[in-house]
Amino acid sequence: MLRRLRQRHPADPLTHIERVPPRAGVPAPWPSWTPEDLRAAYARRGVTTPWRHQAEAAGLAYDRRHVVVATGTASGKSMAYQLPALATLLADPRATVLYLAPTKALAADQLRAVAALEIEGVRPACYDGDTPRAEREWIRRHSRFVLTNPDMLHHGILPGHAQWSGFLRRLAYVVVDECHVYRGVFGSHVAHVLRRLRRQCARYGRAGGPTFVLASATSGDPAAAAGRLTGLPVAAITEDTSPRAGVTFALWEPPLLPPDPSAAGPEPAGGSDLTQVRRSALRETADLLADTVAAGVRTLAFVRSRRGAEVVATSARRSLDEAVPGLGDRVAAYRAGYLREERRELERALLHGDLLGLASTNALELGVDLIGLDAVVICGYPGTRASLWQQAGRAGRSGQEALAVLVARDDPLDTYLVHHPEAVFGTPVEATVLDPANPYVLGPQLACAAAEAPLTPADLDLFGDGAKEAVEALVEAGALRQRPTGWYWRHRERPAVDLRGEGGAPVCVVEAATGRLLGTVDGGSSHFLLHTGAVYLHQGVSYVVDALDLDDGCALVRPEEPDWSTHARDVTALSVVSVRSYVDAGPVGLFLGEVDVTSQVVSYQRRRIATGEVIDTRPLDLPARELRTAAVWFTLSPESLTAAGVDPADVPGALHAAEHAAIGLLPLVATCDRWDIGGLSTAVHPDTEAPTVFVYDGHPGGAGFAERAYGMAASWLRATRDAIAECGCEAGCPSCVQSPKCGNGNNPLSKPDAIRVLDVVLANLPE
Numbered sequence: 001m002l003r004r005l006r007q008r009h010p011a012d013p014l015t016h017i018e019r020v021p022p023r024a025g026v027p028a029p030w031p032s033w034t035p036e037d038l039r040a041a042y043a044r045r046g047v048t049t050p051w052r053h054q055a056e057a058a059g060l061a062y063d064r065r066h067v068v069v070a071t072g073t074a075s076g077k078s079m080a081y082q083l084p085a086l087a088t089l090l091a092d093p094r095a096t097v098l099y100l101a102p103t104k105a106l107a108a109d110q111l112r113a114v115a116a117l118e119i120e121g122v123r124p125a126c127y128d129g130d131t132p133r134a135e136r137e138w139i140r141r142h143s144r145f146v147l148t149n150p151d152m153l154h155h156g157i158l159p160g161h162a163q164w165s166g167f168l169r170r171l172a173y174v175v176v177d178e179c180h181v182y183r184g185v186f187g188s189h190v191a192h193v194l195r196r197l198r199r200q201c202a203r204y205g206r207a208g209g210p211t212f213v214l215a216s217a218t219s220g221d222p223a224a225a226a227g228r229l230t231g232l233p234v235a236a237i238t239e240d241t242s243p244r245a246g247v248t249f250a251l252w253e254p255p256l257l258p259p260d261p262s263a264a265g266p267e268p269a270g271g272s273d274l275t276q277v278r279r280s281a282l283r284e285t286a287d288l289l290a291d292t293v294a295a296g297v298r299t300l301a302f303v304r305s306r307r308g309a310e311v312v313a314t315s316a317r318r319s320l321d322e323a324v325p326g327l328g329d330r331v332a333a334y335r336a337g338y339l340r341e342e343r344r345e346l347e348r349a350l351l352h353g354d355l356l357g358l359a360s361t362n363a364l365e366l367g368v369d370l371i372g373l374d375a376v377v378i379c380g381y382p383g384t385r386a387s388l389w390q391q392a393g394r395a396g397r398s399g400q401e402a403l404a405v406l407v408a409r410d411d412p413l414d415t416y417l418v419h420h421p422e423a424v425f426g427t428p429v430e431a432t433v434l435d436p437a438n439p440y441v442l443g444p445q446l447a448c449a450a451a452e453a454p455l456t457p458a459d460l461d462l463f464g465d466g467a468k469e470a471v472e473a474l475v476e477a478g479a480l481r482q483r484p485t486g487w488y489w490r491h492r493e494r495p496a497v498d499l500r501g502e503g504g505a506p507v508c509v510v511e512a513a514t515g516r517l518l519g520t521v522d523g524g525s526s527h528f529l530l531h532t533g534a535v536y537l538h539q540g541v542s543y544v545v546d547a548l549d550l551d552d553g554c555a556l557v558r559p560e561e562p563d564w565s566t567h568a569r570d571v572t573a574l575s576v577v578s579v580r581s582y583v584d585a586g587p588v589g590l591f592l593g594e595v596d597v598t599s600q601v602v603s604y605q606r607r608r609i610a611t612g613e614v615i616d617t618r619p620l621d622l623p624a625r626e627l628r629t630a631a632v633w634f635t636l637s638p639e640s641l642t643a644a645g646v647d648p649a650d651v652p653g654a655l656h657a658a659e660h661a662a663i664g665l666l667p668l669v670a671t672c673d674r675w676d677i678g679g680l681s682t683a684v685h686p687d688t689e690a691p692t693v694f695v696y697d698g699h700p701g702g703a704g705f706a707e708r709a710y711g712m713a714a715s716w717l718r719a720t721r722d723a724i725a726e727c728g729c730e731a732g733c734p735s736c737v738q739s740p741k742c743g744n745g746n747n748p749l750s751k752p753d754a755i756r757v758l759d760v761v762l763a764n765l766p767e
Helices: 002-007 036-044 051-060 077-091 102-115 132-140 152-158 165-169 184-203 222-230 281-294 306-323 340-351 385-392 412-419 437-453 457-463 467-476 523-529 638-643 648-668 705-711 715-727 751-764
Strands: 014-020 067-069 096-100 125-127 144-149 173-174 211-216 236-237 246-252 297-305 331-334 357-360 376-377 402-407 479-483 487-491 507-511 517-521 536-538 541-549 554-557 564-585 588-609 612-619 627-635 678-683 692-697
Touching: 014 412, 036 077, 051 211, 051 236, 051 612, 067 077, 067 222, 077 102, 077 144, 077 173, 077 211, 077 331, 096 152, 102 125, 102 144, 102 340, 125 132, 144 152, 144 627, 152 184, 152 554, 152 678, 165 173, 165 184, 165 306, 173 184, 173 222, 184 222, 184 437, 184 457, 211 222, 222 236, 236 536, 236 588, 246 412, 246 692, 281 297, 281 331, 281 357, 281 376, 297 523, 306 331, 306 357, 331 340, 357 402, 376 385, 376 507, 385 402, 412 648, 412 715, 437 457, 457 467, 457 487, 467 479, 467 487, 507 564, 517 523, 523 692, 536 564, 564 627, 588 678, 588 692, 588 705, 588 751, 627 638, 627 715, 627 751, 638 648, 648 678, 648 692, 648 715, 692 705, 705 715, 715 751
Parallel strands: 067 211, 067 236, 096 144, 096 173, 125 144, 173 211, 246 402, 297 357, 297 376, 331 357, 376 402, 507 554
Antiparallel strands: 014 246, 479 487, 507 517, 536 541, 541 554, 564 588, 588 612, 588 627, 627 692, 678 692
């Protein structure tokens, strides 16, 4: 299939092909404690014996030891927790199990898997926001294997713990699936949700508390990450003994487009460079998806954004219908924000082969058993090597050879990776970054715990470092009242805490003419995606936003097919609050500390879809957002820049270009996405009194990314410098120093001077 794809592209877009050889499995006998009924149930599903890593992890869990199994995609991690959990449910008719998944699709998939075993008396059931209220009481009373997500545990189960007291009292196992997803602010929140769960189980009398079994993609130091997440000592099983089909993994760089002066639009900052315009990764992915579907190859295309998934599916359908009318119906989009009925129907259609191609966000990255897929196309590096291998592993599940293609976006990190394959295939998977001690997470979570039951001094040990100070701050703020028996929540309503740190409740997207709910967008993205005049895509249908009501959480839209797209622009101001750590390197200073960031979406551009030409810029009146967070920044003396050949007039463009590239390359050393972080550069910052480049976490209190950048500054900035220097453009392009999220329209930028800036930093900064 790869040969056929290459033939369709005369300018060979492949930069590297990696062959991952097949691997034979290592079976193990059933653990002696496995009930005969359970062995028979697995035998009916075609499982005659476990793999060795499954048996080892299950044995530890059955012995009441907390364990994380961190092995590759399709390695059978489900059995590692199903085996001890179901064996315990069969041996103890009163025991219960709680399963947590980061997505509803994964929970629904696991429900199908557990139900298919037909174990009498287990009564598995999903309990989430889609569960009808009429079924919830039955689940609380009768289900012994409840599948849910951290959000429902946080918003529904723990606040209503009295109704769940019988279930919690008998809770034997807590399964935390795909635990590598719980990173940054989201992971820090989930860590405290799990501590709140442990607290309620102890209150209702479960001796020793439940046993935690965690499943993770291959990751760096999974035992330590799982320990931070649960607050418990966790053993790790990391050797994957399952069989694996061979995988051909291709790195694919879209070709350069021929210059088209008539469609160039305004000249980019830094001068005209028409030869360095690449075909977009979305168009390339859509063509690859159409090519594989036309060849009968069942393919899943992963796309970074909801909008991108819609664009890829729509474009692939159009191409297929032009070739064979009706064939486009075999392709669809899948993303979060769809209604429950739509998601379930798409999952069913893919599993049964009614669909041959699906363009999905990472909503289908995690664990869902997509049987029979032949190929995966990944549109843009997903941010971490763990996610990259997780997505690639969706193909080849029935033992057949698989194809994975990473299509590079016009982005510094993607360009660097497709030309440095050793950074993809020869580097260990990242460690998960989370910080439960983040005061912006810890304080609200302690408020939630106090609203569930008064806090006691013993609880402060459970919540870890900083808990005492956080409780004192809550008392001073009037949220808690201290009494001899503990700290009490003072308000009638529960604390409003968003686990995912997305800036508020979801905004509903409603068709104005009919009142039909199309979907939802998280509050943090609404200013960018649902501002008045924005173009919104849903299942290939284009809508224009008439009005955004932030107070009511609603955006009214009308169907329209404009020939332009919309791109929001914002302005940012930053001030230094405190310095936590610093390195004095002569003319260069490296700092880690807290900053206050104020940002506001002030306008949006309309751009021609066909050419990217800017039609106009329209103002917006949206409220400013304020953020106190962690940041890493470096300063340079003006004299060092002059000595390096950077003219004073070119300093703003040099720093701006270096900032963009540094943000783009940070995911190389930290488990973040460039959209998780922000930046600012200035020729003279009032707080540092020097030329400065800031990179900050985009979440209150920080998410651990700035700390990681500070600790890895030399290797991070060296990769940044190499990415800029090795790019073939003359004046700067999206593959090196231009940013898709720049609020200043990528102006000013100076690519050669950015290299000089980074040379000064690297010459002085210790390794």
